[in-house]
Amino acid sequence: MSTSADLRITVAGAGAIGGFIAARLAAAGTPINVLARGQTLATLQRQGLRLVTGDSCRDLPVKASDTADDFGVQDLLIIAVKGPSLPVLAPSLRPLIGPQTTILPTMNGVPWWFCQTGQGYTPFALKSVDPDGSIARHLPTAQTLGCVVHIGASCDAPGVVRHAMGKELILGDARGGFSPRTEAIAALFERAGLDIKRSSDIRQDIWYKLWGNLTMNPVSALTGATIDRLLGDPLVSEFCSAAMREAAVIGDRIGCHVDQQPEDRHAITFRLGAFKTSMLQDVEAGRPIELDSIVGATYEIGHHFGMQTPCIDGIFGLTRLMARTRGLYPDETRPTPAAG
Template identity: 40%
Template sequence: MRIAIVGAGAIGGYLGVRLALAGAEVTLIARGAHLEAIRRDGLALEYADGRREVARPALATADMAAAGPQDAVVVAVKAQSLPAIVTPMRALYGPDTSVIFAQNGIPWWYFMRHGGAYEGRRIAAVDPGGHIAEAVEIARVIGCVVYPAATIERPGVIRHIEGNRFTLGEPDGSRSERALALSALFTAAGLKAPARPDIRSEIWIKLWGNLSINPISALTRATVDVIIADVGARALAAAMMAEAQQVAEALGIRFPLSIERRLKMAEDIGAHRTSMLQDVEAGKPTEVDALVGAVAELGRLVGVPTPHIDAVYAATKLLDRVTSGM
């Protein structure tokens, strides 16, 4: 299978190495010093136990037109970067190309092929102006919930922290041949990649922790273990999660675990610096709109008050503007 990874950073790079070593024809879309290191030395993946693997992709480039049409495209850039790349990404599409959005937060396609009362509704927080929906046909889209934690250790080197699960799912809930084929490919690469009929429920389970812990970490500079251990911060996270649960349940989502269980899952990660904290420290824009702003928008849509989410969103959005210069 010809598969392009758009955004061969921490998560995209991890996935790209695993797929390339499993025999897929992988193209990595990257830029800058990271791209030059990949071209020179391949892309290295370092594990917590000291193991190291190196993969040489079929192609590493910043030019999507040079890659040409693919069987599948994995979009691993953060949600805030998506509007700028969806038009150039069209160079990667053939008639049957699938596009897997491996991103955190509420996805731009959430209400597309939804079948509910809000079918086709655009979520302004993640697709302002509808530019993404115009550039990507919904028929191409496969949802993906990303669980691994990884960082770019240095150009050309990805450090894997924990996790290997990439849950896949069609927006319409079908168990399509293409989703099953991708699941098999990911599984052959040593990943857990079930194809689920209700990808939106799994999106909310992952988002449940991210929408609270990530912005709290950005505002306080605290790692996950410190947030969970602090009485006040833990209570704030739980309050935000309770509001999000009410929003999700108003949209038909049911949670199979408690808030305390979800917090325990976060606690088990340990002294991890969230991706949002890493972005703030690097002076980069964060995923605050996809993780927090979109949930506040959905709360207004279904008539569920979200005062804790709104307050943390306002503070984090300001922090985002100050630190990234936007």
């Protein structure tokens, strides 16, 4: 890979995570293109991207547009949009992707390629994540990296990102292993001050993070409770544990063993204090929720293998109905497998 000053890099989505990564790269002297729209686009074109960390504030130049054709083929495409947006967005990203382009989704939950790269079963597409296959058609898995994000950030206003805590990314090839191409991306991010963990089995890392988010996100969205209150209620905590035990069995079936008990994970999460999950924040802000990639995909994988998952099913159904009544999830029912 070329030096960072010569790289062509586009970040699709300038929300909290995309904006933070773009800002860190720009601060390290890497030219950054940003695909954005609305007020965010106007702000980026007028004054650049603002990064707030503690009491410090820095404005960083980026080239912003709402049209991929303005940038052309890129060396690295970082996708940082909400899951529900990607099936519609993916076709518009094609002008950015050439044979050597590396694609890096920095998104929550299970990605579209997740069940097409595992071993021990016949690969299958996840209808919950990629309903009509448009993501897979336009974003080649062979050029895609897997990523797990451990960054706490928020948007104070369009084009203004506030960093709260954490700056870790876990990276690995979507098809397994850790290639020279992935190492080059890892080195690029390290030069920008990010903490990078290299993974030879990124599916395992994705599933482990999902194992916790599967319950904390939707249950907090349903109840409006911060995590300390959720885990402080014995009945709710045990229900979440039961759903996590179901997810652990699914993980074993797809080669993503979780070597931890739900109660141990709860203890770690509880120490983070009274925080609101991203899904609860989305509900309170009236934004569409990332239900399918976190809960819907888990439900789909379990039922694909004929597993009974009553707790996961309940979480999925209740959260979906709650979101539909608020206009935060499509009214139509996406194709889902019959119960096994």
